[in-house]
Amino acid sequence: MSQELLTLYKLIILYILDKVKFKMTYIQLSRFILEREYMNFITLQQLLSDLCDTELIEMDDSHTNRTYLSITAEGQKTLSYFKGRIGKAIIADIDSFLAENNLELKSEASLTADYRRTAGSEYAVSLSVSERDEVLVNVTLSVPTENLAQNVCENWYRKNQQIYKYLVEELF
DSSP states (O other), rough: OOOHHHHHHHHHHHHHHHOOOEEEEEEHHHHHHHTTTTOHHHHHHHHHHHHTTTSSSEEEEETEEEEEEEHHHHHHHHHHHGGGGSOOOHHHHHHHHHHHHHHHHHHHHHHEEEEEEEEOOOEEEEEEEEEEEEEEEEEEEEEEEEHHHHHHHHHHHHHHHHHHHHHHHOOO
């Protein structure tokens, strides 16, 4: 694969991460890129690794079952120099997708669920919802097993809206 094509692929990734203005999940980014066949899975993995190594993007995989991606200031600077290399059709496709799916993408990316083992034999499960870098709800639960902690995290991703609505209705 030519260096010019690899550079274009990196610019596409940088452009997407710059346009969303929030931390995007790895799954969201890869789903868009792979469904549109901009590149294959192996190339995407290599380019994400390269972009992290050169500190143009950051990967945060501290959350259970999710990796978050964001563009760095250096990545934004690089994109500003080379954005013209991305074709107008590709930019239009990305912009259209993001405009149509912005709320769904933002909603998915604003959820976190993680757990850790406590000093005892239990696990602390931390669940949160954020919007525009402001935490709307943050709950920590103590559970007896790692399996239960994993289940709580999975259920949070599936049922967070119902749980948040319940809390608001009951507490306000």
